[in-house]
Amino acid sequence: MARSRNIKPGFFSNEHLAELDFATRLLFIGMWTEADREGRLEDRPRRLKMALFPADNVDIEKMLADLDHLGFITRYTVGSFHAIQIVNWAKHQNPHLKEAKSTIPEMTVLEPCPVKVGASTMQAPDENSSFPADSLSSDSGFLIPDSLPPSPAPVVVEDLFPKFWKLYPRKVGKDKAEKAWAKLKVNPELFELMAKALGKQVLTPEWIKDKGQFIPHPSTWLNGKRWEDEIPDTPTNVHLLPVNRHTNFESRDYKAGTKENANGTFRI
Incomplete structure (x- = not known):
């Protein structure tokens, strides 16, 4: 049974969702209306196709795989039952107080809840609220800030x-x-x-x-x-000079084999 759900303005500027094609983003929204009060639904691609894209030629299996890969949903199996858990459901949706409890088995291991113990953004069945779950008013208190923090500034690495x-x-x-x-x-x-x-x-x-x-x-x-x-x-000098063969000049006898002239010069 389809249900009314909240959609927050941050959905349209979410850079991680922007990596997905238009049809996959629309599928993600449509899955909220098919999910129960715990954010669970049966993992039946053909049924989702008929419920959300009856007149369109889309690849639901690939779209679900992309959402699972980026961490927006988790596909899991309990016994022979195939199910889908929408991640951070309680942070973004506030099911109506009259919604029936989930009949879909939960995952064996759940991610730790980021809210304080005992605190929940989902209305208990016996609680009354002045804001219905399908209200989209910006002051209704249900447009909770996006759980995805802004991406850090990219680190520029020089190509060496x-x-x-x-x-x-x-x-x-x-x-x-x-x-x-x-x-x-x-x-x-x-x-x-x-x-x-x-x-x-x-x-x-x-x-x-x-x-x-x-x-x-x-x-x-x-x-x-x-x-x-x-x-x-x-x-340090790669091109070494050859060893000089002209050495021992000071010990040579340059007078050998000559005769001395009267004026002090020498002749051979």
Whole structure:
């Protein structure tokens, strides 16, 4: 039996619901009218299709799966009975005091109730209220603030791959390198270690010889975590000058084999 329910303005601006298509959001509202006073209903997609979308070609099973995935409903089974629990039902709906108790078995494990023990936003059958459950007036007291808190400001993470690509001396296989980079989830600290290792490795004989043809591909370097390799200390001057063979000038006898002239000069 369909029932009157509340719908709050926050429903239309909920960014999590906005991820769903229009028909799925409409299904979510329609399920409230099909749910009992505890927010439970039978998990019967075909029946829901006939009750809520009799003239529309929609995939109810997929729509229910999307709502379940995002945490707006929970699909569960007790024995052979398939049921649906609408999440945070008591925080958003105030069933009429004359509604019958639920005959659908509850879930084996329920999420802890966020309200204080003994406090409930649902009217007990013997309570009287000046505000009927199907009232949509903004001052009726039933338009409870949204339970979904505002999303935190997004954390901007710098993409460090362009800096790595600029530093790496052998620029081949960029697509593979980007995939390997994504798996590593590189943060600034790890990037600093990589940069320091590259600064040493580019000076090693293995990377310098034969115009760098033995430098590993970037993806190979990343997948192998080659920044962790032990790198021997390299001289500051890579291009060493040859040893000078002209030595011991001070000990040579430049007079040997010559004759001294009267004026003090020498001749051979």
